[in-house]
Amino acid sequence: MHLSSIHHVAIICADYPRSKRFYTQVLGLRVVAEAWREARRSHKLDLALPDGGQIELFSFPDPPPRPSYPEACGLRHLAFRTPDLDACVAHLQRHGVEVEPIRVDEYTGRRFTFCADPDELPIEFYES
The missing domain is CATH 3.10.180.10 (2,3-Dihydroxybiphenyl 1,2-Dioxygenase, domain 1)
Structure with missing residues (x-):
């Protein structure tokens, strides 16, 4: 395969x-x-x-609500790659989207953050 x-x-x-x-x-x-x-x-x-x-x-x-917190079995989040996390965060904030503080992946050293879509689906933005 x-x-x-x-x-x-x-x-x-x-x-x-x-x-x-x-x-x-x-x-x-x-x-x-x-x-x-x-x-x-x-x-x-x-x-x-x-x-x-x-x-x-x-x-x-x-549709029934999506169990997210505490995290449930199933798809955890949707992640998008971005070349410029700071610009991505600024864009989201200009549109009134609440964004978590930027963190650093302890294994890759790459920066990332999360926000939620209108139904509270966690969305990750991963800089690479």
Whole structure:
């Protein structure tokens, strides 16, 4: 078996317009496709990352809350690589996003920080 990269990450949101705004206007991801799926009463938004990966943003009626704190089994967080963490943090703060203090990875020496998306999904920004 040969795996070459992550194709996409799927995220279910509680408030579709709010999450769409966060991922497109705050994070700056490009819309590839958007659809309303009547049978599921669900939006599906495909967003492009610069490396070819995608984020799929879904809305479903009344999704249960995501257990994050304390951390639950399953996907822990979504991480984005950035060449300039300081510029990334400044951009997020200009958009009113609360960002944790910058930390240093004890194993790699690289700087990183976290924020949360509108549904409290932890998002990491890793400088490399």
